[in-house]
Amino acid sequence: MRIRENVCNGCGQCVAVCPVQAIKLVNNIAVIDNNLCVECSVCYRDANCPTKAIKMDRLKWPRIIRSPFSNVIATHKLTGIPGRGTEEMKTNDVTNRFGFGEIGVSIEIGRPGVGTRLSNIELFTTKLSKIGVEYEKDSPVTAIIADEHGHIKEDIKDERVLSAIIEFKVPEEILPQVLRIIRQVEQEIDTVFTLGIVSRFMKDNSIPVINVLSQEGFQVRPNAKINVGLGRNF
Ligand code: SF4
Ligand code: SF4
Numbered sequence: 001m002r003i004r005e006n007v008c009n010g011c012g013q014c015v016a017v018c019p020v021q022a023i024k025l026v027n028n029i030a031v032i033d034n035n036l037c038v039e040c041s042v043c044y045r046d047a048n049c050p051t052k053a054i055k056m057d058r059l060k061w062p063r064i065i066r067s068p069f070s071n072v073i074a075t076h077k078l079t080g081i082p083g084r085g086t087e088e089m090k091t092n093d094v095t096n097r098f099g100f101g102e103i104g105v106s107i108e109i110g111r112p113g114v115g116t117r118l119s120n121i122e123l124f125t126t127k128l129s130k131i132g133v134e135y136e137k138d139s140p141v142t143a144i145i146a147d148e149h150g151h152i153k154e155d156i157k158d159e160r161v162l163s164a165i166i167e168f169k170v171p172e173e174i175l176p177q178v179l180r181i182i183r184q185v186e187q188e189i190d191t192v193f194t195l196g197i198v199s200r201f202m203k204d205n206s207i208p209v210i211n212v213l214s215q216e217g218f219q220v221r222p223n224a225k226i227n228v229g230l231g232r233n234f
Helices: 013-017 042-046 063-070 089-095 119-131 172-186 209-215
Strands: 023-026 029-032 102-109 164-171 193-198
Touching (some): 102 172, 119 164, 119 172, 172 193
Antiparallel strands (some): 023 029, 102 193
């Protein structure tokens, strides 16, 4: 993103909407810190710039990778899915990705206001790949894992995005190992992350994964979501 300094009137509307505080007024002119900017396009779309000073230039590789991880209205070119490129796990009632005996796991790294470097993904994936998790194939993060060891493609590691979601599934007996890895990375990472777990209700309505999470020291807040898939064709 670029601001034409000779056109900006210093109204500050773009400063207020930027989710990562990348825009500042300097001598009453808006200036973007390109190191912080995640190319989410919010300033371009929502600042209602009175002088049309905000310009969206064509991005080059590797910087262009910032946009699909940060722009909520973009459709991801690799997965063809709008809204940062992933179905996420909550649609399991229609996608049926996680069966009985399987646990779906998502780790969303970064949030609005904080963001993350893509290198933070590797803190998890290099450890998770050792225990043989099955990454979701239609996921933007899976697309940037370079090898079976969980390394992220070298040329994009330093790129900064709003957030990135690692998605995978494991047999339920592997879940304790996953949770211990998450505790380990918690001590190393320099941003926030959110852990999501999906499992099916058993036929007697019990949810065994809750006990596993409690035993590993995780406070559980069960959240049932029923997605009936209206508007979807399978
Ligand atoms: S909204 Fe436009 S005019 Fe106002 S500070 Fe930002 S770039 Fe300048
Ligand atoms: S594109 Fe997004 S991150 Fe970059 S300056 Fe605009 S609002 Fe901020």
